[in-house]
Structure formats: structure tokens, C-alpha cells
Amino acid sequence: QKEVEQNSGPLSVPEGAIASLNCTYSDRGSQSFFWYRQYSGKSPELIMSIYSNGDKEDGRFTAQLNKASQYVSLLIRDSQPSDSATYLCAVNSQGNTPLVFGKGTRLSVIA
Amino acid sequence: DADVTQTPRNRITKTGKRIMLECSQTKGHDRMYWYRQDPGLGLRLIYYSFDVKDINKGEISDGYSVSRQAQAKFSLSLESAIPNQTALYFCATSDTSGSVTDTQYFGPGTRLTVL
Numbered sequence: 001q002k003e004v005e006q007n008s009g010p011l012s013v014p015e016g017a018i019a020s021l022n023c024t025y026s027d028r029g030s031q032s033f034f035w036y037r038q039y040s041g042k043s044p045e046l047i048m049s050i051y052s053n054g055d056k057e058d059g060r061f062t063a064q065l066n067k068a069s070q071y072v073s074l075l076i077r078d079s080q081p082s083d084s085a086t087y088l089c090a091v092n093s094q095g096n097t098p099l100v101f102g103k104g105t106r107l108s109v110i111a
Numbered sequence: 112d113a114d115v116t117q118t119p120r121n122r123i124t125k126t127g128k129r130i131m132l133e134c135s136q137t138k139g140h141d142r143m144y145w146y147r148q149d150p151g152l153g154l155r156l157i158y159y160s161f162d163v164k165d166i167n168k169g170e171i172s173d174g175y176s177v178s179r180q181a182q183a184k185f186s187l188s189l190e191s192a193i194p195n196q197t198a199l200y201f202c203a204t205s206d207t208s209g210s211v212t213d214t215q216y217f218g219p220g221t222r223l224t225v226l
Contacts, residue, residue, distance in 0.1 A: 008151075
């Protein structure tokens with residue numbers, strides 16, 4: 001069974017610090033990787049997607065993918081209290097199967 | 112207007128009642144999904160549909176059924192609601208169109224309480 005693992009947290013960081021969120025996956029054939037942010041009681045919203053090894057930056061967010069080690073991470077620079085949310089990692093191995101979601105990591109940014 | 116809409120947004124019902132949750136999308140996506148979310152358990156896939164004639168069970172389909180009435184509409188039914196079906200339900204859509212990316216976009220959710 002394909003699995004996506006995340007530390008449930010909470011991960012607490014001070015305002016202005018870098019938050020580092022990690023995710024590991026079991027299916028070595030995985031090809032697409034996504035990070036979603038979910039505020040309490042709200043729906044998940046896509047932050048970033050990454051498909052190739054290395055880093056992908058978008059504003060304060062950087063996704064990092066290492067397929068050999070089967071992990072993907074999300075860095076949030078200059079963390080703000082508004083970044084406090086649960087971050088979901090999702091992985092897709094083939095086009096004809098649904099995404100597999102991790103249970104999420106709860107991030108708390110302390111002002 | 113929102114691309115993915117869900118109705119109702121909140122519903123309180125009693126054990127044994129039949130409930131239908133509806134999802135509509137204007138994104139033109141071919142794939143639609145139903146998830147439930149419980150505290151500490153993450154998103155769990157109930158059913159998914161890759162096109163109008165395709166329906167597939169997810170990891171927790173027992174006690175649920177679905178109908179894909181059109182490309183834009185995907186309904187979830189609880190034939191006889193029970194209290195442990197109290198949860199937040201999300202509909203999602205994606206458009207793979209032969210590629211592998213399969214980015215999913217979520218509706219606002221329906222909070223269902225079964226008494």
C-alpha cells in the first residue's frame with residue numbers, strides 16, 4: 001500500500017524563522033508531489049507542486065525533492081503567524097490513481 | 112464564483128436518515144473525488160470518478176454511495192446515516208488529461224453532524 005508519512009507536530013517556530021516540513025513516501029515510482037495548506041475548518045489549498053529532483057521556489061516557499069531518498073520537504077522563510085495551519089503532503093505515482101495524502105503537519109508560528 | 116461548490120455547507124441530521132451531499136464544478140475537469148476528514152485522521156478517500164461512466168471505491172466506501180450525474184456533478188449519499196459518519200466532507204476535482212500531474216482542487220467542505 002502506498003504511504004505518505006508526515007510528522008503530525010505541532011511544529012512551533014518563532015515569527016521570522018524558517019519552518020521546515022518534511023514528508024516521506026513509500027512508492028519509488030512516484031512522479032508528482034504537492035504541498036497543500038489547510039486552515040482549521042477550511043479546505044486544503046495548493047501551495048506548490050514539484051516533479052523533478054532539486055529545489056523549486058515560489059515567494060517565501062521552497063519545495064525540495066529527493067527521489068533517491070524518497071522525501072519531499074517544504075521550507076517557509078520569514079514565517080508569519082498567518083502561516084499557522086496544517087500542511088498536507090500529497091504524492092501521485094501514476095496518472096490513473098488518485099493522489100495519496102499524508103495526515104499533515106500542524107505548524108504554529110509564534111509572534 | 113467558486114470553481115468547486117458543495118451543498119449544503121452544514122447539515123445536522125438524525126441516525127437512520129438518508130443524506131445527499133452535492134458537488135458541482137465549473138473547472139471543466141474530468142475527475143472528481145469525495146473525501147472525509149476527521150481530527151487526527153487526515154483526508155480519507157471515499158469514492159472517485161475519472162469520467163462520467165467511471166466510479167471507483169476509495170479506502171472507506173462502506174456506508175456511502177455516489178452518483179456522477181454529469182461531468183460537472185458528483186453526489187455522495189449516506190443511505191442510513193450513523194453518528195460515526197459525523198465529519199467534514201470535501202469534494203475535489205482534477206484534470207489529468209493524459210499527464211501525470213493530477214493536481215486536485217477542493218470545494219469548501221460540508222460539515223455533517225449525525226445525532
